[in-house]
Each structure stands twice: as structure tokens, then as C-alpha cells.
Amino acid sequence: MSEPRATRRVGIVGYGHLGQYLVRRLQDEGPRHGLELAFVWNRDLGKLAGMMPASLQLEDLDQADLIVEVSHPCVAQDHGESFLGSADFMVGSPTALADEATERRLRGAVERYGHTLYVPSGALWGGQDLQRMDQLGTLQALTVTMTKHPDSFRLEGRLVRGAGQGRRVLYEGPVRGLCPLAPNNVNTMAAACMAAPSLGFDGVKGCLIADPDLADWHLVEIEALGPGGFSVTSRRKNPAAQGAVTGAATFTAFWSSLLACRGHGGCVFLC
Known part of the structure; x- marks a missing residue:
């Protein structure tokens, strides 16, 4: 008999349209996929007031096994290394990696900490x-x-x-x-x-x-x-x-990418 699958805790960074969509799907469907919402963070913390329980607002990065950024490239540029220091990281704004120093730091963190940097395909076909x-x-x-x-x-x-x-x-x-x-x-x-x-x-x-x-x-x-x-x-x-x-289809593509983030071990992975 196979052992029960461990629950993978997911933190969402960004609470715009895409962030709200992912939060809803994690709350509604996460358990059947072995996923649990760990926290939600937004650059404008006022946006979470009255919409998100205080228990789900970010206090400690160690709460998550996977951190998903759907906010702005500056978040990955400023905090990507810290994210990778404690969890796998899906960078929903990969334009951040056009900055050579950012890409170099994040690739270095992948090697140093053994976590995976996930790049969602989004609207990229093939x-x-x-x-x-x-x-x-x-x-x-x-x-x-x-x-x-x-x-x-x-x-x-x-x-x-x-x-x-x-x-x-x-x-x-x-x-x-x-x-x-x-x-x-x-x-x-x-x-x-x-x-x-x-x-x-x-x-x-x-x-x-x-x-x-x-x-x-x-x-x-x-x-x-x-x-x-x-x-x-x-x-x-x-x-x-x-x-x-x-675009509308990109929302479901992001959810599919999130489901593929299963810990591929210290690499950069297109999902």
C-alpha cells in the first residue's frame, strides 16, 4: 500500500486578478491535489483587509513549500533569493529575469539551497x-x-x-x-x-x-x-x-503550472 501523499503548502505573493484566482482554486480544489494555502501577501497590504483572514497573511516564509509570485517583477528581483532559501519558487513575472544580475542571483540560489526555480509557460505554446x-x-x-x-x-x-x-x-x-x-x-x-x-x-x-x-x-x-x-x-x-x-486562458495555464511544481530538486524548470 502506498503511503499518503504529504500536503504541499503554497504561499501566494500578489493578490491581483491572477492571485485571487489561484487563492480560490487552492481553497476549493487544493486538498484533492495535496495542496494547502499557506499564506497570501500583497504589496498593498490594505487590499487584503476584509478579504483574507489574518491567519493567512504572511508572517514567516518557512510556512511554505512553494512560493508563487504573481505580483510584479520587482518582487522576484528584491526577494527571489530569500524565497529560494526556504522553498521552491514559481516566478510568475519572468520578465524580472531579463535583469542579468537577478537571473544570476536566482540561479546561484538554486544551486546553493537545492530548491527549484519554476518558470510558468503562461501563454507560451510549445x-x-x-x-x-x-x-x-x-x-x-x-x-x-x-x-x-x-x-x-x-x-x-x-x-x-x-x-x-x-x-x-x-x-x-x-x-x-x-x-x-x-x-x-x-x-x-x-x-x-x-x-x-x-x-x-x-x-x-x-x-x-x-x-x-x-x-x-x-x-x-x-x-x-x-x-x-x-x-x-x-x-x-x-x-x-x-x-x-x-488573457482568460492564461489563468488556467497558471493553475496547471502550479500543479506541476512538485520539487524537481535544485534546477530551473519550465512548467
Whole structure:
């Protein structure tokens, strides 16, 4: 007879739409998957008042076996090492890893503490296939194009005034340069960079497009090139309300990624 599965305690960092969704699913379905909500933390602690029992608000990182960040890249940049020092860590804002120092610190913490850094696929279709090509040395080029309604963007720096009238290419070039300009919008591109470390943030090409006619969808197109003229192109049409940063299908994708975080032992793992 097999032994009962140990309950895995999960802490959620961030209580926006995605954080609230994950909390609800953990409370409703967690026990059947061997999962229990350990704590919830939000940058604006007032947001938790009246919505979350005090017993579930963060007091001690050691309460969790897995910490899930769905807040902002700065959280992983400022606290990722501490998270990995006590638990596995799923970085829901992988644009944080476009900062070379952050990626280096978190990879170092993985080796030092033996916990796993999980990178959720999110809206990245075929991430495991890209990873396999990269490991075999057959991935020669990778381009990720994301198209959204202008109201869906949370832009910074020189892109702030870019999403005006008409369909416009806001950025085209290495993903590393785009992540600080659209940190909440291009996590799919960042996940692709982590799936293909031989190309990385400097080698994977990102293209960000604003299209005012795209009111109900987010589009993600991926083109991978290999030797001898090999190519694969995918097009993902993700239902999304106008102005929504995250498409509807990405919520369930994150839940699926969370279920896959089962302790893979001191590595960086695309889930």
C-alpha cells in the first residue's frame, strides 16, 4: 500500500486578478491535489483587509513549500533569493529575469539551497518543444510576436506614448530590451527566453504590436527555426476582455503550472 501523499503548502505573493484566482482554486480544489494555502501577501497590504483572514497573511516564509509570485517583477528581483532559501519558487513575472544580475542571483540560489526555480509557460505554446530543441542544439532562431489592444498594455519608458491610433509595432528586437518597457505584458516572451537559454534574452527576438481592432483577444505567434530550413510557427488566440493585461486562458495555464511544481530538486524548470 502506498503511503499518503504529504500536503504541499503554497504561499501566494500578489493578490491581483491572477492571485485571487489561484487563492480560490487552492481553497476549493487544493486538498484533492495535496495542496494547502499557506499564506497570501500583497504589496498593498490594505487590499487584503476584509478579504483574507489574518491567519493567512504572511508572517514567516518557512510556512511554505512553494512560493508563487504573481505580483510584479520587482518582487522576484528584491526577494527571489530569500524565497529560494526556504522553498521552491514559481516566478510568475519572468520578465524580472531579463535583469542579468537577478537571473544570476536566482540561479546561484538554486544551486546553493537545492530548491527549484519554476518558470510558468503562461501563454507560451510549445515551450517544452522549444526547450528540447535548445538542449539538442537545433534551435537556431526564435521570434515571439504579441499583439494586443492598446488598452491592454502597461507600458513604461519610451513606449508610454507608443500605443496610439491605428495598428503599430511598438518594439522589435531582443527581448532583454523590451522587458523593462512592458514588464507586465511580455512574460510569455521571457518564458521563451528561459526555455531557450542558448539564445536567452539577447538572442530571442520579440515583437510587440498594438492593434485597436483587437478588442476581444490577445494573439501570441511563435516562430522557431532549425537546421536545413526547418521551421515551426504557432498562433495562439487567447480570449481577453478589452483592457485586460492577462488573457482568460492564461489563468488556467497558471493553475496547471502550479500543479506541476512538485520539487524537481535544485534546477530551473519550465512548467
